[in-house]
Amino acid sequence: xxxxxxxxxxxxxxxxxxxxxxxxxxxxxxxxxxxxxxxxxxxxxxxxxxxxxxxxxxxxxxxxxxxxxxxxxxxxxxxxxxxxxxxxxxxxxxxxxxxxxxxxxxxxxxxxx
Numbered sequence: 001x002x003x004x005x006x007x008x009x010x011x012x013x014x015x016x017x018x019x020x021x022x023x024x025x026x027x028x029x030x031x032x033x034x035x036x037x038x039x040x041x042x043x044x045x046x047x048x049x050x051x052x053x054x055x056x057x058x059x060x061x062x063x064x065x066x067x068x069x070x071x072x073x074x075x076x077x078x079x080x081x082x083x084x085x086x087x088x089x090x091x092x093x094x095x096x097x098x099x100x101x102x103x104x105x106x107x108x109x110x111x112x113x
Contacts (some may be wrong), residue, residue: 005075016071024064035098048101055097062089 031053038050064087073079 013071017068018069020064020067024060027057027064031060051101051102054100059090062086062093066110 020098034053035050038046038053066082069082070079073082
């Protein structure tokens with residue numbers, strides 16, 4: 001069975017790419033502001049909050065990269081492969097983040113009796 005090509009006009013692909021760029025820039029500004037605000041409010045949960053924000057930022061960067069790849073997919077099979085690769089990497093990343101976060105929660109208790 002021959003897989004049909006995705007006939008998406010170049011103008012639409014360009015528009016999608018520009019929209020992704022604008023959204024990424026907006027999120028970048030948000031993360032920058034959030035990081036600055038966290039440094040001004042010290043507290044017990046600040047490090048965990050910084051770590052959670054860093055993980056979220058990493059996930060958003062991955063999502064924008066994924067969106068860019070999808071914009072340039074030429075057929076359904078390629079789009080499905082891109083989606084599958086993205087989901088696999090997100091599951092791996094989520095597991096890594098959970099291990100790091102639980103490690104952060106456990107470390108402060110190590111020195112206490």
